[in-house]
Amino acid sequence: MKEGPVIASVAALLGDPARANILTALMDGRALTVSELAGAAGVTLQTTSGHLAKLEAANLLTAEKQGRHRYFRLSGSDVAQVLEVLMSLAERTGATRVRTGPKDAALRSARVCYDHLAGERGVALLDGLRQQGLLKGEKDMALTEKGHAFFSGFEIDLAALEKSRRPVCRACLDWSERHNHLGGALGAAILSRLIDKGWVRRDTGRVLTFTCEGAEGFASTFTPAQARGSQAA
Amino acid sequence: MKEGPVIASVAALLGDPARANILTALMDGRALTVSELAGAAGVTLQTTSGHLAKLEAANLLTAEKQGRHRYFRLSGSDVAQVLEVLMSLAERTGATRVRTGPKDAALRSARVCYDHLAGERGVALLDGLRQQGLLKGEKDMALTEKGHAFFSGFEIDLAALEKSRRPVCRACLDWSERHNHLGGALGAAILSRLIDKGWVRRDTGRVLTFTCEGAEGFASTFTPAQARGSQAA
DNA sequence: TGAATGGTTCGGCTACAATCGAACTATGAA
């Protein structure tokens, strides 16, 4: 049978510190150049190039060339999900060190997971959508009629989303919260809309910052009145 | 920040072939001795001992001594879940080689994931419970009243399950099916009940075999009439 | 054209970690 080695090869790829840094740097879903990744990984350009070749060969990353740059991104949100699950395990087993710098708190509050919102806010978003009856289902979720109406009001082009081969709604396990948040095409669309509206700002790394009116708007839009009470700054 | 290394250390543990074999051998939730694991890993006893020490230090395994044996088991079902997710990714990215021996098909049909039912049957079980309105919710699922009644009829002591600190219902991503199946205390209890009733037999490894009347009983109990049609042998 | 920037390839160095033989401890059986 030998199924062990199957997971071993991919796990070994994630097991090198430099590569792990590269992958987590890409968890925000953006595409980065080799030099940027070299900076994130803390190794030289040559070394980074070698790592990227391996990751690409294993289909964990995809590359595209633009001018004299090569941009790398995760090959799919499932890669990001594996990373989140691993962080979750690492935390449970206490492999976690130092603990909670100031940035850590920000990460727990709101961060980008590949291309959608994660952290407390991400979980709150999904819960809110469910409580308002806009979304139904468990793993393969779907929008209700009410949900369709809601999102056209929110200026999201659902028809376009449904055309792509990417699932519209997808549950994604949240590393810090241990609940699901909303991924998929809709999750991505919501985040980009939040940014467009100026509700959310993208900091360096994966941290997302809610503006003042953004926090209010978010809460009143997605978090129904009865569900409030635990909304940190 | 350096969060990369956090996942790197645990991923590196999973990345060694011998250790990966050890862990997958333990995925059926049973506790195995050092010698048994040495056999599964294909290395000598000394080497195995070293690996086990590392895995235990990282809290991925727990050990207990019994006479002159030492039994190792996964430290929790979350470890099993990480392994399943990794397999899932390995399959998607095509790290999978040779493909589908006869045993592979059996594994896809029904296998044990830590201590509960996985594979086609596992997914069917969860779907069936939902369709019959016995279970509700998405990630943190819960039994409905109807569900409570149903399982006392099935001779499962729910009160006992609820006393343990382990969650009663837990969604667990299925490696082969890419859907959820039912883990948690209830998932474990159901599987052990299925075995007690003689509906399911545990083969070597993780394969589960349904007896003839077991397959019938399972279908009529958990799979409501309208959901049938795709039940392989 | 030449210069500068972004990436890749090559070769050699280094370090680490997996492995096993052999010696040692502990439990149980005769």
Next chain:
DNA sequence: TTCATAGTTCGATTGTAGCCGAACCATTCA
């Protein structure tokens, strides 16, 4: 007691993979 089985510890070996310096392509800009 003595023997046998289960497991650990130690030391030495080995292989491999990460790393970087240096040289080499490729693209853009002047």
